[in-house]
Amino acid sequence: MRIEQLHYLIAVSRHKSITAAAKEIHVSQQNLSVALRNLEEEFGVELLVRSPRGVTLTPEGELFLAKAREIVAKIDELYAAFSKEKPAKKVLKGRLLIDAVPYMTMPDVLVSFQQLHPQVSLTLRENSPPRIVRNVAQGLSHLGIIIRTFEEPGLVKFIHDLGLHYDSLIEDRVFVCAGRKSPLKHKHVISLLELLQQRLIVWGVLYDWILEILTRHEDPAKLQIQRSDNVQIYKKMIEEGLAVGFVTGIGLEKELIFKKGEVKAIAIEQHNRISIALVYPPLDTLSEAARELIAYLKIATQDYRS
Structure with a gap:
């Protein structure tokens, strides 16, 4: 067994297609098919069901795939832990x-x-x-x-x-950020229900994602939410109390407007934990x-x- 055979199987399981998997990992369809056939023969088990509509994993293939991912993950850990310990380390470029x-x-x-x-x-x-x-x-x-x-x-x-x-x-938390002119300026904690009643402003590329999360808790038609792709307008809207935004704990430590006191961070009751x-x-x-x-x-x- 070769490690690339495990990567081939993982790619095929993802695409459910020999053609698409071969294209992704830059090998010929024939070489990929032969490698997977050899893997099946070596272990004496059928991993894939092949049909004109594509490829699916057999029950044994699902179990094999789970183990393959574990092995690949362990190999990745070895790379991460020891690759920089090579005696003749090259100058990194790229x-x-x-x-x-x-x-x-x-x-x-x-x-x-x-x-x-x-x-x-x-x-x-x-x-x-x-x-x-x-x-x-x-x-x-x-x-x-x-x-x-x-x-x-x-x-x-x-x-x-x-x-x-x-x-x-x-592991971090999300806070609401409100300006000194905001009606929320004296608050230290805000509930999700009260937050959803505020006028919200979201930084451009995050708009669709945050909107999708918020609509799990409120009718989209009732949300007052706008998008801004201009950082000056985004910050000005918050500073002037025209809308409230969101910030993470890391952003809270790094953003100068919080250090100057121009914008205040308000904790959100529950629904505030995130992982970066x-x-x-x-x-x-x-x-x-x-x-x-x-x-x-x-x-x-x-x-x-x-």
Whole structure:
């Protein structure tokens, strides 16, 4: 058995198609099919049901897939733990595209990585969590930094079903942010019911995602929510008390407007816990620079953890 055979099986289970899986992992359909046939023969078990409509896993294949993912995850852990210990370490070079939720890029951590590896070019692109997961799964970005609310219990399984890894970096909370002219300025805690009655403003790329979460608790027609793609307008609306926004604990520590007292953070009763996490493909499919960045983020973000 070869490790790439396990990756082939994971890709086929994700796409339910030999053709699509072969295209994703850049091998010929024939080589992929032969590799999977050899895997079945080696273990004496039928893993796949092949038909003109596509490919599905047999019950034995489902069990085999679960074990395959465990093995691949352990190998990824070895890469993360020991790849930088190679005696003849090369100077890291390359370009990395990172999709991240706004304010979740932890710029001080990324700047430190850039200083350690000046020949690695980092490009940051803001996106919503669903779009980030899709981009990483489709190979449109090397890794993603997402927010997962605890109202999305199925998200981790969905990410794993796409053949991606999910590593929680930080457990955090979401706060409401209100300006000094806001009627909420004297509040320290706000209920979800009261929050849903306020005029809300959401930063551009997060609008659809936050709207989808809020409509689980309120009729969309009753929500007063607007989107802003202009950071000055977004902050001004909040500062002038014309709307309230959202901020994470990390954002609270980093944003100057909170330190100056121009905007106040208000705790939300319940429904406020989030996880900030890394999403990335199997490490052996990534460049050395990408693997090093993932390992660095896991270590460096320990300073953010309570």
